[in-house]
Amino acid sequence: MEDFTERVVKLLKEVPAGTVASYGQIARLAGNARAARQVTRILHSMSRKHGIPWHRIVNAKGEIVISDGETAFEQEERLRDEGVPVIGGKRVDMERYRWDPGFDGEEW
């Protein structure tokens, strides 16, 4: 049993390229359905310097809602590069590219 943060980081690394996952989805898989906001904090804080694929994480509607314009743009570019079309500069087809883990809550 690790900290919520640790688990979130692990889950993020499990997200395959070409798919996107929502903050809430990650939070739920990590064990806390309501800790979506912590996932945001973790990403904002850990991201770059920790080799975490933060760009595959968008909000529940499949939109990029990052407050920092530059970071948001980088995410958009990376997603396109992985095969995920970004509509209107900030949206992806959630139904189609949503990450679908085979399990429900990691490997327990």
Added chain:
DNA sequence: CGAATGACAATGT
């Protein structure tokens, strides 16, 4: 230790 904070979510209008 109490209050503020946030790359969100869910619901209502």
Added chain:
DNA sequence: TACATTGCCATTC
């Protein structure tokens, strides 16, 4: 679809 509200909870101050 867009905007406003309210709820949430770990981390920071």
